[in-house]
Amino acid sequence: MKKLVLVVLLSMLLVFAFGKTKITFWGFMLDDESSAKILGEFMKENPDIEVEYVQLAWSNGFDKIVTSIAANNAPDVVELGNTWVANFASQDAILKMDNYASKVKDKYFGWDSVAYNDHYWALPWLLGTRALFFNLDLFEKAGLDPNNPPETWEELYDAAQKIDSLGDDIYGFGMCAGENFSPWQQWFLPAVWGNEASILSKDMKKSLLYSTKVIETAKFYQALSKYSLKTKQADLAKAFGEGKLGMYVSGAWDISGIESNYPNILFDVALLPKPNKWSGYHASFAGAEVLAVTKQAKNKEAALKLIEYLLRSDVAMQVTKLVPSVFPSVVGADKDPWFEDHPMHQVFYEQNKYAKPAPSHPQWFKIQQYLTEAIEKIVLENGDVENTLRYYNLKIQQLLNH
């Protein structure tokens, strides 16, 4: 009898000790406080699941994820930047999500952020994009209407020229240069898209850098660069805050950054200009935080449950309120009253509809480097547009042939 009681007691202890499914979640967006709150609620709703959260930093998070996968010790759920999806998918490190995605496809935006090779490899969680910031004072001083920001490339060029002529240290437009990603993200590649062109063919086997529409875009970009401050993203934000820059392209994170660091600057945001009134569209670069389940995940079902929860409009909106540069991927999230108090963020939410992620190619890291080099040659060194594009077209093509 005593033995039986002992056995029962021991097995009960075992159930209590190991009954909870434990999953790990590595992410960038949530800090200690918000993760405790958001994940705490999830654990309340799902008492059988315990989530351990590890916050990653942008500077080394990617390396940490790679190392953990290489060491066969990957987390169950991981937050990835959308440009990384093809990388991990091509290496077979994350799970295909086709089944789940097909069920919820109409409920969310941003599916091209998680697609690679005709499959979905993650779920879009938070979307971020870029829009045009413009200085109201400089617009007025240059005789432009601050209520009518430029809508087309021509208007943008004209405005940049007028503002640039206001003074030696006043620049019309801000162009990113001297960095890895920003030169093509803000805003060369989106301008190419807006011009209804692309730098890679649909099947991603052909480089289209040396094509009429891309050349046209690059020529416009080079012309605009004459009235532009060409430097790093952070420098542009600083110059804009100091009232030396008429317009520049940036993400919603700069709204609060400028408001708190430079309270005297009057500015607004608008959709990115399109090539002209009758063609093209207001294309912009889409950054997205997506949620993936790793192949090494021990508890795939619990992992999916957590993703489902994080994607919910009310949960994702909590993250937006904390980090107002990303917006829920859920359709209709802008109904939240928060947007009424934040009209500039509303513009970004609107801009999201015209936003596109970078092409989903496992060699994208290298391709984007070539693209950066090409843009820097064109705007920093005033290189010949056609020759430069022809040269880099060849280089990208060589990469695609491999």
Place this chain on the structure above:
Amino acid sequence: MKKHKKYNIETLILLSPFLIIFLIFGVFPIVYSFFMSFTDYSGINPHYNFIGLSNYIRAFHDEVFLIALKNTFIFVLGTIPFTTTFSLLLALLINSKYLPLKDLFKAGFFLPSVISMVVISTIWTYLYSANGFFNNMMKLFGMNALGTSWLASTKTALLSIMIMDIWAAIGYYTILFLAGLQGIPNEVYEAASIDGASKKQIFFNITLPLLKPTLFFIISLNTIRSFQIFAEIFTMTGGGPSNSTQTVVHYLYQTSFRQFDMGYASALAYILMAIIMFFTIIQKRLLRSDI
């Protein structure tokens, strides 16, 4: 004889915790990555193929790697003479009898060595920025400012990092030189001055030859450190603009962790190792100390 052997085993046992850790975390990765340099291992996909010397051959056809190699050499050759000369001069200055507040100078010059390179790089990024300190100074002296960050122009980016690096490295080597200088016995100087040697003679015939071991140590340490430059590039430019600041270690980081080409990156690491070894041996020959 017997006693000697026992002593050896005891030593080994006492050293074993360190030796085990050293073998696992020191030797094993080095040997393993040498093996990996002959494969197409991606880093996250466990499957790989043995591809012989392909990675090594590929490196010498890889345009970016060659640019990185060239930049690394420019960096090494452009910084070491300055760092060494400046730190020697500073050490002589601090060591002289006439300088007051020696400790303040020592601490002041050594300070950058204590701060993390990432922090230094971040601060200097601001100094170099479009409307940062350097551009404003140029304007103040009536020169044409760059109109962009010093780090965003292909012409100035590498130079800017070199200037910062010289500034950051001097303090550490000054302290090493100072230790070397203070190790020279005073009697030698006294004897020389009794014999009527001039200051110049004392420096070139006594100080410099006696400093040779320190000099060799400093130059080889500096060579190895400069060949491995990474944190500055990673924080300040990411290798750009247009690869003008791409260096070997930064490029191998990119190939391994960004492009998932761990096998190729291992090969690059071994090429770099061979280069560093070659230069260290040459320096040892040139600066051979006879004392």
